[in-house]
Amino acid sequence: MTDPRLNIIPERFKGVKNIIAVSSGKGGVGKSMVSVSLALAIRDKGFTVGLLDLDFTSPSTHIILGAPSLFPSEDKGIVPPITNGLHYMSIVHYSADKPAPLRGSDQSDAIIELLAITRWEKLDYLIIDMPPGLGDATLDMIRLIPRITFLVVSTPSRLAFESVKKLLLLLIELKIPIKGVAENMVMEESNYIKTEIQKLDLRYLTKIAFNKEVEDSIGDPDKIVSSKFHKDVSKILDFI
Amino acid sequence: MTDPRLNIIPERFKGVKNIIAVSSGKGGVGKSMVSVSLALAIRDKGFTVGLLDLDFTSPSTHIILGAPSLFPSEDKGIVPPITNGLHYMSIVHYSADKPAPLRGSDQSDAIIELLAITRWEKLDYLIIDMPPGLGDATLDMIRLIPRITFLVVSTPSRLAFESVKKLLLLLIELKIPIKGVAENMVMEESNYIKTEIQKLDLRYLTKIAFNKEVEDSIGDPDKIVSSKFHKDVSKILDFI
């Protein structure tokens, strides 16, 4: 027996020029905030952008975007709704924001189903907000999406970087393109992360300051766009 | 065919009086820091304490404890090594701190294997540092460890709490005992988390201040024990 979904997935991404998975070995480093902010920054440059939230057990981008119950339309598949100018797909469209206690194999099945039936419009960029860790979602994206690239987020903390380093080593070994590493929640001057990134021959993309206003901007994309956080994130545009 | 490991697991926990899984729907909220600090606080009260790191794809407690390559001894199973007075088990003993790209089903298999062969000494408390989310590890602990209780960590952020809430709703529905919720990385006065916790009829355990010294204490248990962070965490002792 063959799973007929796997064959159609590459087809679904044919019209997407750049695919960027925002990832980190570690949770809570700001992947979701960076994903949304980056997607909005790309939009404001006049590009067509999609945002795909793959953090099925802890989806956040709908909260950050202040985008409540949207529902994809059906057209020979499902077509992501547009919110804030972003072609937006999240499991929340179906889980109604209730707890989604999914084992890895079910997360994998759900991801494959979603990728197989989602018909993205022609996009210049698709930003994917990934769950933490090196589990099913990360391994599936690597094996299923041929032109995937990774944008990795760390914080200045050693605890974060030790996990991030594991993801980076895995991606390097598998020869998956890495856009670079963004350092988020920076509070003090330190070259620790930058030095470590350069040791791995990777690009250090931007230093994003820790900023209390980030919390207030959650749910309000206009506030995000006018924030210092967004300005820091936007420096990533030079590298993608 | 029957998996003979499942039957022996409850046996392995017979000598453990209290089992506390430090958990959160969200990553990066301080589960690992709180786990270590709490284990040390219980130790200093004169109790026998075990610490089990179940965050297989992003283990941290060995870094926080500054405990490098330890190896369990073999005695009709494996016996956790002791470090800093804690009976300590982590996958890092075997993964040599290399990337562990495990799908959920493999995480589950590894957890079951580890639980089946680990012979804990008689313990007053076993603290389990859980991975984020509602995936295999969480579901396995719920189904395999009969007397498990949860201690949930959140930050003041809405993003964190929305995920934490999903975990809490799941635990409540499954009637799993919840010790309460600790609020970590608090920077400003706010009753948001406390109020939400009380709405769910749960205990708000402690407010742990955000503190830059936490980063410096990583790898140095003595520093942790003398920190403000540790003092805040120690308030949890009243509830367990």
Added chain:
Amino acid sequence: MIVILKNESMTFPAMHEWALAEGIISTADKFAKENNITSITEIHIMIGELQQVEHDIVEFALEQLRTPLMKNTKFIIKAIPAKFKCRNCGHEWTFITGDFTEDVSEAIHFVPEMAHVFIKCPNCGSPDFEVSEGRGVWLQSIKGIKDD
């Protein structure tokens, strides 16, 4: 087996079942080419009932999507009842459609794993169950004339 469609209204092909049919057609076509099959005579498909996929729509889409290798292909679709097995307590049960509101049916229709969000084990209340049978759309086998 191909049946004459009861309803060929234009709303049919727009449904998401089309995307599932595309997967079947492209997988079967690729497999046939890789195995030097010059004409596919039968394609056997299994559709799990959990997802409540409309067989009529799948069949309609398959008809529209026939490739040159599928000029005379018979599409044989088999429905597989959905079965659940609880990992927490071992209880087994089957899928009963009427149990769900329309919203829940919709969610599971598009992403069957949403079952774990909305369905609980009737014995112990756990969402930690396995869909042991009847999930998804599978290409079971194809038959054809080989050119070697």
Added chain:
Amino acid sequence: MIVILKNESMTFPAMHEWALAEGIISTADKFAKENNITSITEIHIMIGELQQVEHDIVEFALEQLRTPLMKNTKFIIKAIPAKFKCRNCGHEWTFITGDFTEDVSEAIHFVPEMAHVFIKCPNCGSPDFEVSEGRGVWLQSIKGIKDD
């Protein structure tokens, strides 16, 4: 089949294989009791080769752990070769012991999933493979005299 141990030195029972044997004995005993079996005649066990479990030690432990229901039980152990299948490229291969350093063998001996840390697909380099056969220690079946 029970063989006379070649080496009954006291270091034997201390190994971690003992813990695996305990699982088998307690599961078989429980199953027998639940099914009113008054005497277990045979216990069939499958041991995957990935873990490189020492059969002698398992057998020794099983002997020591016999319950009252197992006075005359024959333990029949079958070794299952380890097979891998890459999820990334589909490549299949088998386990070759000599490939690993002692550290790596040790890790996999205790937690077979450490294979994903140390082994890569020989075709594409991915750690995303499935241990399709030969993982762990399984209780395959038991035979006994039933009391009903």
